[in-house]
Structures are given as structure tokens and as C-alpha cells.
Amino acid sequence: MSNGFRSLPSVDRLLADERLQPLEAIYSRQFITDEVRLILEESRSSIVRGQPAPSFDELLASVCARVESLGQITLRPVINATGVVLHTNLGRAPVSQETATAMKAVSLGYVNLEFDLESGARGSREVHISSLLCRLTGAEAALVVNNNSSAVLLALSALAKKKEVIVSRGQAVEIGGGFRIPDVMRQSGAKLVEVGTTNCTYPSDYEQAITARTAALLRVHSSNFKIIGFAQEVSVNEIAELGARHNLPVLDDLGSGCLLDTTRFGLGPEPMVQDSIAAGVALAFFSGDKLLGGPQAGIIVGKKHLIDKLRKHPLARAARVDKTRMAGLAATLLHYLKGEAEQKIPVWQMISMPLEEIEKRAREWSEHFKGLATVTEGESVVGGGSLPGSTLPTRLLVIKGSARAKERNTVQALAARLRAHQPPVVGRIEGNSLLLDPRTVFPDEDRIVLEALRHGLDSLGVG
Ligand SMILES: *Cc1c(COP(=O)(O)O)cnc(C)c1O
DSSP: OHHHHHHSOOHHHHHHOGGGHHHHTTSOHHHHHHHHHHHHHHHHHHHHTTOOOOOHHHHHHHHHHHHHHHTSOOOOOOEEOSSBSSOGGGTSOOOOHHHHHHHHHHHSSOOOTTBOTTTOSBOOTTHHHHHHHHHHHOOSEEEEESOHHHHHHHHHHHHHTTSEEEEEGGGSOEEETTEEHHHHHHHHTOEEEEESOSSBOOHHHHHHHOOTTEEEEEEEOOTTOOOOSSOBOOOHHHHHHHHHHHTOOEEEEEETOBOSOGGGGTOOOOOBHHHHHHHTOSEEEEESSSTTOSSSOEEEEEOHHHHHHHHHSHHHHHTBOOHHHHHHHHHHHHHHHTTOHHHHOHHHHHHTOOHHHHHHHHHHHHHTTTTTEEEEEEEEEOOSSSOTTOEEEEEEEEEEOOSSHHHHHHHHHHHHHHHHSSSOEEOEEETTEEEEOGGGSOGGGHHHHHHHHHHHHHHTTOO
């Protein structure tokens, strides 16, 4: 063991090796020295555990590998060939060119974020976005926070702390990723009063639960599941009418926050923000990066006196958004104002992509891999907590393994090769097949998908 220790080189000897020079041109001396020390320490521990001492070259290779992997930005672009438009694990909505440009423009320098250029006095960061949101949704006032979860938490904390909030039992749900209505409610200090049953809730159920302690009626869109069969929910018009009659604010968590009519694209109906405001809800909440197709944000629109209350709550400051997202959101909203959302916002471009165009691209892809790949009918989904049970017909490139274990491994191995490509290409595996959906691949990425497939198949010896 002590021999093993003695065979380890000194920190200085490793640092003096000229093979570290390319790293020194990029990274600080301090960083490289620290990594050398750590690798030597780890080697000592492994010698104590009875492992052989690494050679000088092995140590040097470990240092280089560690410095280089730490020195990479691990968050990087990938190509989404899964056919899931709002893929939560792949970052939800990709933004438009105009949105990205606006975000870049305000990040590189100073901006009039809270500065009134006319008077030279302090301004409000909300002015840049609230008039756009009001115009598009018909609301009196608007507020933007970090995400929809914080929007709902902020509203419940500001309006219902130590009071009761009535929710249909079928809507006391989990949206995923730790957002459960009962937990959010508890966190806000509001008391959840569940009414109705899992499948059926009527206006009278709410009515019977209203007391002097009731602060609000909460409606939560079941964005990631669907109850089929015998089911009855109270409509937004009915609940708004109930709220008005009892002088209680109706809080409407819409989830995706759609401004366009999804049925025009052959999808099921997704509740629209304008409809909730028109029905008379007090506040509606939705995400910036779901069907709106912009950067991550939680958008609150509704009655001015309530928005003012929310704005003054300490959580509003804790959950506020920065200048880049403000600029990005404004640019995204402008697409709606100009009536060009389908042409400019990637999420809507993908949803509205004609089937013939998808088929043409899938066929073009398959041409390059004759005998290995075919084109078949399939389905894309919107995903990301919207339109559960709704699908869009698509065409898929299929690379089929056989039922034999060896070839099943080939499909898995091919998918792994695609993920290891630069940039990574993510497909979907179903049974023994690898499926690639052109719908969620930007047309200028087709070339990369083909290149990744070619390399993957070649390296597995099946190309
Ligand atoms: C997605 C969703 C949320 C959470 O929104 P984030 O922007 O991800 O925080 C909350 N409520 C509903 C109904 C949702 O669909």
C-alpha cells in the first residue's frame, strides 16, 4: 500500500506535463491545480481500498477528462424527434426567432425595465407587458411571475390565507412535478374545502359549502388527465355566475393558457383565457411556456383591485421575472396581436403543420436508408400538461428491430448513438422500433437527423 502511495507523482510533476498546456490556454491555473489535487486524493483512497495505483498517464488522462467535462455547459440544444410538441423534459416550448432576438437584445446591455423614459423617473416593470396581456385576453389588469405554480401560490397566499377556498373534488389534482392542489393550498395558508365527488360536481355543491370564511372558489383545469364516462363539472360560466351571486372571487387555473382555438387543428378543446375573462372569473392563471409558446412565466390576468393586492404581496417580489423573460414574453404576445402566431410561434407551427408536409419529410428521410427504414402512420401529441387524450395524425420514420433479443438491443443501441450525437437527437422507442417524428424537428434540422442516423447505423455495422 505504501508502495502504491510512493508511486503516485507529485502535484507539481503532473502540472508540469506539457499535455496539460492546451487546458491551461483555456482554464485557470487554480482550477487545474485543484483538479490535480482531487484526482491524487481519490487515487490515494482507492489504493487504501486495495486498488492498484494508477500510472502517470492514467492520472493525467483523468485530470484532462475531468477538467474538460466540468468546463462544458451541460445544458445544450437537442433535436426533438419524439413528436411530443411540449416535451417537459426537453424544455417545453421552443420560442420564436423574434422572441429569442428580443431576449438577447435586452440581456447584453441596460434597459428601461423600471425607468420611465419620458419623465426620467422610476417606472414599473409591469407596463411593458400588461397592456398587451389585457388587450389579448380582455382583462383589466395583468401580472407576470416566475411560473404558473408561483402564480397560483401567490394568489392563494394574498387572497385566502387563513380562509377557505372551495374546490371540486375532481379538481384537487396533481399536475406533476410536485404541484398538487392540496399541497399548494396548505403552503399558502388557505384551507381547502373539497366539494362534489371525483366524477361529478354541481353548482349546488359549491353553494352548500359557502360560509363566512370562504375567500374564493378555485377552478383547476385537468390538464394532464381526462375523466371519461359519467362525469359532470361546473362550467366556467356557471362558476363565475355563482361567484358573482355570492360576491366571491373565482380563481381559474387554466394551466396551458391557450389564446387560439385548438379545435381548428383537429384537437380537442383547450380552455381559452379570453373565454374565462369573458365569463367573469376574477383571476385566470396560465403558463408562458405551454401553448402560449413563449418563455417560462406565470401569467395572471383579471380584476385590477385583486391584481394590485397580489402585486403588493412579498411573494410577488420573490417570484418576479427578469428583463429577458419580460422582453421574450412581449415578443411572443406580439405574434398574437399581429395574427401571425401559427406562422411564427414554433409550437403552433408544429401543431398546424400539414400532414402532407410531414409525410414528404418522413419519405425524404427514409430515402436515405432504403431497406432499413420505412414510413408509417402514427400520432404526435401536444403534451406538457395540455390536451390529454388528443392526438395529431402524423407520419413516422420507423427503424424496426425484430423480436429477437439481439436486434432489440440494436434499436436501443441506435437510440443511444443518436443521443450521443452532437447535437443529440431524441427519438421514441415503441416495442422493437425506433420512431422519429418530423413534426417536432425544425426543417433546418433534417440534415442533422440524417447525419446522426447515418453515423449511428454505420457504427453499429447495419448501415
Ligand atoms: C402546468 C400547470 C401548472 C404549473 O405551471 P408551471 O408553469 O409549470 O409552474 C399549474 N396548473 C395547471 C392546471 C397546469 O396545467
